[in-house]
Amino acid sequence: xxxxxxxxxxxxxGVLSVVxxxxxxxxxxxxxxxxxxxxxxxxxxxxxxxxxxxRAIHDLLHLRIGDAIGHNALLLPxxxxxxxxxxxxxxxxxxxxxxxxxxxPLVLLVVVLLFMVLRNLKLYPFELLAx
Amino acid sequence: xxxxxxxxxxxNNYMVLAILSTIFCCIATxxxxxxxxxxVNECYARGEYAEAEKASKNAKMWAFIGIGLSVLIWxxxxxxxxxxxxxxxxxxxxx
Numbered sequence: 001x002x003x004x005x006x007x008x009x010x011x012x013x014g015v016l017s018v019v020x021x022x023x024x025x026x027x028x029x030x031x032x033x034x035x036x037x038x039x040x041x042x043x044x045x046x047x048x049x050x051x052x053x054x055r056a057i058h059d060l061l062h063l064r065i066g067d068a069i070g071h072n073a074l075l076l077p078x079x080x081x082x083x084x085x086x087x088x089x090x091x092x093x094x095x096x097x098x099x100x101x102x103x104x105p106l107v108l109l110v111v112v113l114l115f116m117v118l119r120n121l122k123l124y125p126f127e128l129l130a131x
Numbered sequence: 132x133x134x135x136x137x138x139x140x141x142x143n144n145y146m147v148l149a150i151l152s153t154i155f156c157c158i159a160t161x162x163x164x165x166x167x168x169x170x171v172n173e174c175y176a177r178g179e180y181a182e183a184e185k186a187s188k189n190a191k192m193w194a195f196i197g198i199g200l201s202v203l204i205w206x207x208x209x210x211x212x213x214x215x216x217x218x219x220x221x222x223x224x225x226x
Contacts, residue, residue, distance in 0.1 A: 016202070023209065034216065036208040040158065048158040078154045082147050099146040102176060105169035108146070109162065112153050 025061040029054040049074060049116045052131025071131045074115055141175050142187035144168035148194035152201075160197030164190050 029035045040048040052071035059068035060075070068076060085100075087093040098104065119129035146168050153161030167190035174183035 016206075020205075034209060034212045036205060049153050049161075050155055050158060053155055072154070074154055078150050082150060085147060102172045104146060105144065105149070105165050105172060108150065108153075109165045109169065112158075112162070112165070116158065 021061065024054065024057045028058050030058070047116070047119050047130055049112045051119075055131065070128075073129055074112070139180050142171055142184050143191070144171040144187060145190045145194050148198060149190065152194050152197040155198075156201030157197040160193045160200075164193040164197065167193060 023034070027034050035054050038048060038051045040046055041051050050072070053075050056068040056071040056075040059065075059071060065076070081098050084093065085097040088095060088097040088100075115129065118126045119131075121127065144167075145164065149161055149164035149168055152164055167186045170186035171183050171190060174180075174186055
């Protein structure tokens with residue numbers, strides 16, 4: 001990719017992120033308006049691993065950690081892992097990125113698929129994982 | 132002992148993009164991206180550098196397809212309902 005294109009892309013995504021954060025702070029996705037719903041849930045009736053992440057972002061921006069975990073339990077760990085990776089890459093944190101391990105992708109795959117299966121079970125305590 | 136000298140750096144496996152894709156948007160493209168990320172690591176560990184490079188390109192492609200599509204749909208959706216919302220607001224004000 002050319003440097004200029006990349007710059008435009010980065011600036012565009014930056015602006016978009018700020019707008020998105022403001023919108024997710026101001027409007028609650030729970031009210032079912034403005035934000036798109038997960039097509040997976042709407043058309044297939046299945047909760048995917050991403051379902052509830054929009055509500056979780058809204059909760060998180062209002063510092064309601066418990067609600068955020070309730071809507072999507074993987075969002076916070078995911079953000080933590082990404083942040084740790086970026087900080088290590090930037091040289092702020094010492095040590096090894098959690099994403100740098102050889103079996104990191106496999107672990108992630110198992111976690112995501114397991115999470116998706118469990119949160120669809122109508123069975124206590126797994127139903128707590130539903131968004 | 133020249134083995135270390137011919138070892139190219141490990142290609143990027145785009146794990147951050149794969150995670151963003153699975154948690155925020157499309158599980159299908161996210162899973163594809165994760166599988167290719169895993170392939171990057173396995174091929175590289177076995178010394179198949181060309182294969183690893185190919186898997187890296189695929190991991191990137193699937194992550195970008197998922198995230199790109201989602202961002203596009205999100206923008207269209209929010210713009211559409213945002214305009215409708217503003218319209219409703221200005222209508223309500225005139226009564």
